Amino acid sequence: MLLSKHLSKLLFFVLSLFSLDAWATHYRAADVTYELIAPFTYRVTIRTIAEDNAADRDTVRISWGDGTPEEVLARTNGPIVNGFHKGEFIGFGFKRNLYIGTHTFPGVPPPPLNYYVISFYDPARRNGITNINNGTSDQIPIYVEDTLRFPADIASLGYNNSPVFQQDPIAYGNVNQLLVHSQNPWDSDGDSLTFELVTPLQFSDIPVPNWQNPQNIPTPNDPSNQFKIDKFTGEIIWNVPKQVGLYNVGILVREYRRGILLGTLLRDFHIVIDNKPNRPPEISLLNDTCVRAGDLLQVHVTASDPDAGQLVTLRADGGPFLDAPNSLATFTAQPPGNPTSGSFSWQPDCNQVRNQPYTVVFTAQDNFAQGGNQLPLSDDETWLIDVVAPPVQNPAANVAGNTVTISWQNPYFCASSKNFRGFSVWRKIGSNPFVPTYCETGLDGKGYTRLNSTLLNSYSYFDNDIVRGQDYCYRILAHFSHLSPNGIFEYDKVESVPSVEICVNVPLDIPVITNVSVNNTDSLTGSNFVAWSKPRVGANQLDTLQSPPPYSFEIYQGTGFVFSGANLIHTYTANSYFALNDTTFTHNNLNTKTTANSYKIVFKSNGDSLGSTAIASSVFLTAEPLDKSVHLTWQENVPWTNDSFAVFKQNKATLVFDSIGVSFNHEYVDTGLINDSTYCYYVKSFGHYSVSSLKFPLINLSQETCATPQDTVAPCTPVLSVDNDCEKFSQKPWNTNDFVNHLHLKFDSLPDCDNDATHYNIFFAENGTDFVKIDSTTDTLYNHTQQENISGCYYVTAVDRLGNQSVPSNIVCIDNCVYYQLPNVFTPNGDGSNDLYKPFMPYRFVNKIELSIFNRWGEKVFETTNPDILWDGSDFKTGKPLNDGIYLYGGYYYETQRGKELKKPLPPNKKGGGYIHLFRAK
Known part of the structure; x- marks a missing residue:
């Protein structure tokens, strides 16, 4: 059905070329946009630009793209003459025509297309378009389209409105003068838009003939003649036109939501370049800005004209003036003058917080006239405004036992917004007292960790994962997004400005573990040194009256990093706080060679537990032998922060371990070694707690471990090429029974591979995907023979004497060189x-x-x-x-x-x- 539809359109296109005179309208420009009014029902607007006195049409045809017949739409704007609207005069002898219709689509189109193409076609455009068909353009049709895409699961993304353009698809300029034109796009859904300059079309997928980029007229590659379109704002900049003429360009607009392409819109845009004694006005430069929801943004804009006697009119358009029912902006312009000015004022509400900036376009237009004709020039200034969510106010944090309670002001200023989703709480060990700039959002890169994976709808959070010895600092973010119709998926996500930082000091009323260090490495007779600090007494610390002696420290040991199989291994007891001085323990006769060990100390008062330290493990070192090197990695589970690690290697002559380097992460590569020789290592960690009164630095040793480097580097990957007799019999009968493909291997020396291959594995896939090994060879030339067939795909690997295999070579696919010719x-x-x-x-x-x-x-x-x-x-x-x-x-x-x-x-x-x-x- 799709094929027949396409053929019928083409037939219509061809037949229309024979009847241009009867249909001539001489359109200059056009675009198509759509607006959702109910599920699968859209209001579509066709806009055309034509000369005010040119042949015109009261109705046009629209193709809905869903297989239904084309529909006739009547013009809906301008004065009514003889029962028909006649369009609106827009200056320069041009008028704007609007044709509006409503259509209900049958549902989601079948895959793989999942879209409809709404299009408008007219068989004649204005003659004399300089950059189309060498100026003979009156028989070149004009075609625009807007793609209405439906995702496979429409409930996960939602319906879509196409972007609309507040500026007509026409611009005016003079030779040798900068032309700046903003299309002023507005997407009511807040979707991301991109813009691209393309060749205009005369029908679906059929470009107009002999189109040239305007910057190539009259001379290609002229650096003083540059025509560009801003990818993200759509602003057109021509710096500077060199030849009087009429020009048309295609502008392809892509619309994205959650990174998914939702629609494409093609505009046919017209530009008039003249050579009049007039220069365009200039608007004072405005820097893009931002505003917090609820705050008032006010800007004073001025414009002037370099030509004395000109009067300049200033106006403003853009999303802030259209975003009803939300808060709308106002612009109060002074009467035309030179200079002139205007005041922009906007106090956006919380529903206008979004990821994409709002666009405001200020337009200054002079009143140049010649021969009684108004021929003004204008200047557009595109101004972007980000609307961000204000910070959460008055955060507070209180610690009680093992819990920190974080709370903040209720209600949040933007809590009533339809796009408000909740709060997240972020924590950092130690303080980062930065003050966010006015519109700085989020906490990425600030050293904080998000605590709650699910957003909070309450105004408090309980942090139960705290450790004595650390100071904790918190900030809160508010989150906003749009929701898909099924309420499951979020898009257009944004975060608020961060709250101020609040910090707490956790009381040192129980011990703080400071050391788990390996003294001796052995699978049976290994030993670890364990140390901790005694509790502090005083206000908000240990109360010896409420928790009287005797006191005891119970030392528990478990295997690995997760404290598995924990056992009580020792107890210290003291009859008074001042006698509680045993804060170290050496644990002997355990396996420190093949596993880490973890410890915690339980503190008791008169037999009752007051709490325990966090679990702390030893540093466990792993050595991976590589070619002439050893890759060292280590890990540990400790409540303090390790800042750096010193790496030690045993000297083969003195048997003493010498420091060979420092790492600030958890790995180190020792290079320049001799293969098949053994090297031994350990790591020393240096750490700290954020509470300054605790011991510093915290030094702990890993176990010793050894490794023997060996050749693990694969041979260099072959570069594969394949030939056969196809070229010999090209376009000739196949007068041979040899069905042989000749495989050739060559190598490029690279720094991360060795040229030590001893043989090569040959892999083949008849279908191009399911590869199997078919042979091995020691030669770099291999012949593969098949029966009545030469098609298939190959790749090759190189293998060295130790079995190291290279990554697969490039895949080379061979097709049968079909010969089938018929006599006439x-x-x-x-x-x-x-x-x-x-x-x-x-x-x-x-x-x-x-x-x-x-x-x-x-x-x-x-x-x-x-x-x-x-x-x-x-x-x-x-x-x-x-x-x-x-x-x-x-x-x-x-x-x-x-x-x-x-x-x-x-x-x-x-x-x-x-x-x-x-x-x-x-």
Whole structure:
């Protein structure tokens, strides 16, 4: 159905070219936009720009793109004459025509397209367009479209409105003067837009002939003639036009939501370049800005004209003036003057917080006239405004036991916004007292960690994961987004300005573990040194009256980083706080060689537990042998912060461990080593707690471990090329029974591989995807022979003596070089020569055909699927010999490529067909 639809459109396009005079409208520009008014129902607007006195049309046709008939839309704007609207005059002798219609689509279109193309076509545009068809443009149609896409699951993304443009698709300028024009796009859904300069179309996918970029007229590659469009704002800048003329460009607008392409819109844009004694006005430069929701933004704008006597009119347009029912902006302009000015004022509300900036376009226009005709020039200034969410106010934090309670002001200023989603709480060990700039949002890169994965709808949060010895600092963010119709997916996500930072000091009323250090490395007789600090007494610390002696420290040990199989290994007891001085322990006779060990200390008062330290493990070092190097990595689970690690290696001569480097992460590579020689290492960590009264630095050792470097570097990857006899028999019969592909290998020396390959593995996939190893060879030339076929794909790997295998080479795919050609003459006269119609022999790699032969009246006289054909020149229905003459054929042949049967049109016509001269005379 789609194919027939396309063909019918093409037929309409071709036929329309024969009736241009009757239809001539001489449109200058056009665009199409749509607005959602109900599920699958849209209001569509066609806008055209035409000369005010040109041939015109009260109605136009629109194609909805869903298979329904084209619909006639009436013009809806301008004064009414004889019962029809006549369009609106916009100056320069031009008028704007609007044609509006409503259409309900049948639903989501079937895959794989998932879109409808709404389009407008007219068979004639204005003649004399300089950069189309060398100026002969009156017989070149104008075509614009807007793609209405539906995601496979529309509930996850939602319906869409296309962007609209507050500026008509026409601009005016003078030669040798800068032209700046803002299209002033507005997307009511807040979707992301991009803009691209493209060739205008005369029909779907058919570009206008001989189009040139305006910057190439009159001279290509002129650095003083640059025509550009801003990818993100759509602003057109021509610096500077060199030739008087009329120009048209295509502007392709893409619309994205959650990174998914939702629609594409094609505008046909017209530019008039003149050479009048007039210069455009200039607007004072404005820097893009931002404003917090609820705050008042006010800006004073001025404009002037370099030509004395000109009067300048200043106006403003853009999203802030359109975003009803939300807060709307105002612009109060002074009367025309030189200079003139105006005041912009906007106090956006919380519903206007979004990821994309709002666009305001200030337009200054002079009043130049010549010969009684108004021929003003203008200047556009595009101004972007980000609306951000204000910070959460009055955060507070209080610590009680093992919990910090964070709270903030209720209600939040923007809590009533339809796009408000909740709060997140962020924590940092130690303070980062930065003050966010007025519109600085989020906390990325500030050292904070988000605590709650699910957004909060309450005004408090309990942090139960705290450790004595650390100071904790918190900030809160508010989150906003749009929701998909099913309420599951968020898009256009934004975060507020961060709250001020609030910090707490956790009381040191229980021990703080400070050391777990390996003294001796052994699987049976290893030992660890464990240390901790005793509790502090005083205000908000340990109360010895409420928690009287005797006091005890119970030391528990578990295996690994997660404290598995924990056991009580020792207890210290003291009859008074001042006697509680045993804060170290050496744990002997355990495995420190193959596993880390973890510890915690439980503090008791008179037999009752007051709490315990956090779990702390030893540093466990792993050594991975590489080629002439050892890759060291380590990990630990400790409550303090490790800042750096010193790496030690054993000296083979003195057996003493020497420091060889420092790492600020958890790895180190020791290079320049000798393969097959053993090297031993340990790591020393240096850490701290954020509370300054605790011991500093915290130094702990890993176990010792050894590794033996060896050759682990794979050989260099081969570069594969494949050839065969296809070139030899190109466009010729395949006069050979050799079905051989010749594989050639070569190598490029690279720094991360070795040229030490001993053999090569050959992989083959008949279908191009399912590769299997078919052979190994020590030669760089390999011949692969198949039966009646040469198609398939190859790659090769190189292998060294230790079995290190390179990454696969490039994949090379070979297709069967099909030869199937049909003659255009045959003579079925019984003389034994050329009595049967058949292809030129021998053909190759064709399994079957679909051939039909017709007489000049379109009647089928023969059909076959046999690739040999063997037609004797008779009618297959009656068996009677056919008369001399020209017969047409059409159809397809089937070839096998990479295990698949492909359908191709019969030569010589690209669509599959040709003609046959039948002669019977001897």
